[in-house]
Amino acid sequence: MLRTVFIGGVLACAPSVCAAQANVSETIIVTARPDPEDPPVVAQAREDLSRTPGAVSVIPNESIERRVAQGFSDILRDAPGVLAQKRYGEESRLSIRGSGLDQSFHQRGVLLAQDGVPFADADGFSDFQKIDPLTARYVEVHRGGNALRFGGAQLGGAVNVVTPTGRTAQSQNLLRIEGGSYGLRRGAVQVARAGEDWDGFAALTALRTDGFRVNSSQEQTRGTLNVGYRVAEGRALRVTLYGADIHQEVPGTLTLQQALRNPEAAGFRVEQTDWKRDQSVFRASVQTQWRLNAHTDFAGGVYATATDLHHPIALLINQQIQTQGAFGRVEWAGELAGLRADLFAGASYRQGYVEQFLGPVFFPVAGDSRREAAGLDVFAEARLFVTDDVALVAGGSYGRATRDYEDRLNASNNASRDDDWFAPRIGVLWEGEGGAQIYANITKSVEPPHYGALVQAPNAGFVPVAPQEAWTGEIGTRGRAASLVWDITLYRAQLQNELLSFSPAAGVPAAVFNAGDTVHQGLELALDWRFAEGWALRQAYAYSDFAFDGDRVYGDNRLPVAPEHQYRASLTYAHASGWYLAPNVEWRPSDVYVDYANTLKAPGYALWGLNAGWDFANGVSAFVDARNLTDEIYVPEFGAVVNAAAPGSNLAVFYPGEGRSVYAGLSYRF
DSSP: OHHHHHHHHHHTTOOOOOOOOSSSOOOOBOOSSOOTTSOHHHHHHHHHHTTSSSOEEEEEGGGTTTSOOOSHHHHTTTSTTEEEEEEETTEEEEEETTTTTTOOSSBOSSEEEETTEEOSOTTSOBOSSSOOGGGOSEEEEEETTOOGGGTOOOSSEEEEEEOOOTTTSSOSEEEEEEEEGGGEEEEEEEEEEEOSSEEEEEEEEEEEEOOSSTTOOEEEEEEEEEEEEEEETTEEEEEEEEEEEEEEEOOOOBOHHHHHHOTTOOOTTHHHHTOEEEEEEEEEEEEEEEEOSSSEEEEEEEEEEEEEEEEESSEEEEEEEEEEEEEEEEEEEEEETTEEEEEEEEEEEEEEEEEEEEEESSSOOOEEEEEEEEEEEEEEEEEEESSSSEEEEEEEEEEEEEEEEEESSOGGGOEEEEEEEEEEEEEEEEEOTTSOEEEEEEEEEEEOOOHHHHOOTTSOSOOOOOOEEEEEEEEEEEEEETTEEEEEEEEEEEEESOEEEEOSSTTSOOEEEEOSSEEEEEEEEEEEEEEETTEEEEEEEEEEEEEESSBTTTBTOBOSSSOSEEEEEEEEEEOTTSEEEEEEEEEEOSOEEOBTTSOOEEOOEEEEEEEEEEEOTTSEEEEEEEEOTTOOOOOOEEOOBSOTTSTTOOOOOEEOOOOSEEEEEEEEEO
């Protein structure tokens, strides 16, 4: 019955082409029974996440190293239920289950972390450029309310990028070069070493590209150092350092007609005023894993990040950002009243400030402010196996967020606020003898407003925006049967005070407000199938039904931005000699609403691509990554509009997609 329902859902998705990888599994689906072709570190990550009574995924580096990956839009493209769409460069939309759906620049609603250390500023606002995709050993995706072990209570969950160590890196040495369309050139060097008690990993990456659009070039250099020392069995210390120097030109948004007629255009007065986003980034963390006894382990650490940002767009934004934090988690496994049980409990604290100066570009503005923020999450979750196959799960998190704003040009704007909440969670997990699982859970999520929502000139002080809250229920199944691996989740989230926004004028960041009741519900589905020697089929499909719920203005209108249907697939043939060929497709079969009034739609599209390459026996690998082979003009990403039919509405909210492109890469592992 399960297979019939599942395949029925797949056939409803449409065209028949999908993906996988030879020799090393590309499967991103978590199963309780590990893939025998997984490297040990990836297999262990899948096993750890399979304890979660909810939707989780693991994306190993093996699944992305045979194509050009510039950011999250490339890394997460096959993750079920994740909307990861490129705007330009590494700037993307990242939304899980409609999180941060309105956010037309940067990111909120998903906790982004590297080795458990958040990328975000202290108020929760995130930037995509603070990661080197080539130094991800694997990526964990915790969808919805399944990010409790990070202390996160966001609607979208968490994405955690795990850095290689001297023991988990794929090879001791790596040399990699890439090049192709729009002047892309990237080189990387990685070194990994391990002794009896110590290990080290170091990486250096440099990139230069002209970009598809006018005023979208970028130059960047990134370095990573990860050193660990084993004090004793089960006890270790680790220091991770990361630095980046990033120079990014910024193209503007276009109207739909402009984007479809001349997608390479930069936008209104962008070239004349030289829009860009330049930043230097430094991050350091010290972490420990400490076995306390046979049943109990502790993991924790401290971290600090610093960013210096120069960002002229329609106005000049200069920021100096400092964030520090600490976290700790205790995990226990044993018996309770004769029944198998386990639990984790911990806390995460962060604090920091943003020194911000605003100056005119073509808007006459001035600003000089300090924005301080702090956050605390205290969390716990326990599992009790009432039978050998069934575990009951309960947990929750207490959160507190503080905001203190000082306007140095106008003291009457000074403001502060505190928000706190409790977000409970209950669930159940069943696991069969073959490793197949069925799970269900109910989770509350809370997202306090960040400074972009609270400080909205010319309003004085803080705008009275309430925290976004939601109750989400999900039920799903995952597993492996012979050559078939599946992951299916149904969810429904009922939101209050959803944070929504619209762009009031060209080049001006969106204003934020609270909606009334809204509903986010949908289906997340993934299928990997190895149906013959050398052949592998992969499909990922998301159905997203996001709408107002009896709103006094919009009734039951659909929320804009998120496509109702999103389908990705690829089919791979890998020859025993090492060469492989993988056609792929990305398909939005229906148009997508742009405004809350549901008067304007962006057209759907289908993009065809092709991956090919050869893995040689001497450690050399070569690949070709061809995208948008039909050179379709399409618009995958845009901001929300209130009512596109209203006179004077700003309709320059669209980011056109890239045209036909071909990239190639060569790597040598030894």
